[in-house]
């Protein structure tokens with residue numbers, strides 16, 4: 670089970686409109702890693718009883734110079750927020766889905782207004798992604814075309830150049846069960862953290878598992 674730790678501290682870099690009339694909104698978010706017909710990440714922000722959802726074909730990035738494509742898709746059900754499973758063949762999105770990150774997202778913006786304006790600035794307090802981020806609409810969906818947005822990491826202490834490493838490579842497994850997509854596909858049960866550490870420890874791979882990686 671995902672344990673959502675309610676934010677105790679809000680960074681002072683969080684975007685707040687002036688005058689400061691809007692109240693701070695703090696709601697869960699989740700990022701799924703999903704190997705359907707192609708590998709992608711699903712970025713979902715809870716809002717108004719549903720999960721606002723974007724597909725990130727290349728995943729999120731900590732580098733403030735990288736703009737990551739985010740395709741707006743249908744809202745998803747909050748009930749499936751933390752589900753990690755193998756979607757059987759024949760169903761839409763068939764393939765393994767893992768919880769790659771989760772936590773809270775925070776904003777001072779009027780969220781509905783921000784969605785219609787195509788600019789949402791927010792803070793993430795996740796297990797892996799933190800700090801200030803923006804979602805910016807690049808094109809409005811016409812007829813059956815989907816809306817294209819971009820996900821930007823804002824410049825702050827949580828930003829990091831890609832030259833210093835790619836979080837998607839460093840953290841390939843489930844943040845919830847530590848399983849790989851293949852293990853989820855084979856429906857292997859989650860293994861205890863201590864076991865996972867032993868199993869993952871390989872001299873050549875040590876750099877993949879920094880000390881701050883949670884069990």
Ligand code: MN
Pocket residue numbers: 703705709710711762
């Ligand atoms: Mn997906």
